[in-house]
Amino acid sequence: DTEVTQTPKHLVMGMTNKKSLKCEQHMGHRAMYWYKQKAKKPPELMFVYSYEKLSINESVPSRFSPECPNSSLLNLHLHALQPEDSALYLCASSQGMETEQYFGPGTRLTVT
Amino acid sequence: KQEVTQIPAALSVPEGENLVLNCSFTDSAIYNLQWFRQDPGKGLTSLLLIQSSQREQTSGRLNASLDKSSGRSTLYIAASQPGDSATYLCAVPPAAGNKLTFGGGTRVLVKP
Numbered sequence: 001d002t003e004v005t006q007t008p009k010h011l012v013m014g015m016t017n018k019k020s021l022k023c024e025q026h027m028g029h030r031a032m033y034w035y036k037q038k039a040k041k042p043p044e045l046m047f048v049y050s051y052e053k054l055s056i057n058e059s060v061p062s063r064f065s066p067e068c069p070n071s072s073l074l075n076l077h078l079h080a081l082q083p084e085d086s087a088l089y090l091c092a093s094s095q096g097m098e099t100e101q102y103f104g105p106g107t108r109l110t111v112t
Numbered sequence: 113k114q115e116v117t118q119i120p121a122a123l124s125v126p127e128g129e130n131l132v133l134n135c136s137f138t139d140s141a142i143y144n145l146q147w148f149r150q151d152p153g154k155g156l157t158s159l160l161l162i163q164s165s166q167r168e169q170t171s172g173r174l175n176a177s178l179d180k181s182s183g184r185s186t187l188y189i190a191a192s193q194p195g196d197s198a199t200y201l202c203a204v205p206p207a208a209g210n211k212l213t214f215g216g217g218t219r220v221l222v223k224p
Contacts, residue, residue, distance in 0.1 A: 004155075006155075041216075042201055042203075042214035042215065042216055042217055043156070043212075043214055045211055045212065048211065056211060058211075088153070090155055090156065092156075098143040098144060098205050100144075100146060100158055100161045101146065101158065101212065102158060103148070103155040103156040103157070103158070104155050105154055105155040106153075106154065106155045108153065
């Protein structure tokens, strides 16, 4: 099973709301990622967790807060977002460093 | 800093024709190279991963080559079908670390 699942599929939120995106994998992968993708652009890395510890933060604004409760789950907590944060948010996982990454279907986020 | 380029940005071919997609990278110190497919509004599907020690990798109608010394990879799709219409992205991690650098993608349209 090479599936990464993400919920919700779509999310509309106001600038004062607090919401969370969820990602899950059951492949035993020890690295998990959050990417942001704008229309007609490639994904941009936001965060990397390796063995449940944050290893890379690509200077993402603090209104995005990642959390890795266990080796199978990755959350992205959202607060006080801006309209320009509207994008497709993708989660991925891999066995370890430098190995094949598997992506989830994404969450389409719209900030109004 | 690694830069990854995919040319052309868009490609339209009649059904049955072979597809040739190009990916070039500026820093040859890569650990591997991964090809992905993305359908509109969806997540990324991993197609092939070539290790830096490999010259070629095949999966069904797909064949990817890698020439590290010239900083190039090519994805060949034989006997294209309308279902092959999608955006194809290549990505490389640096020799150390798991941060993927993506190319801009090639949007492919296979006409029936």
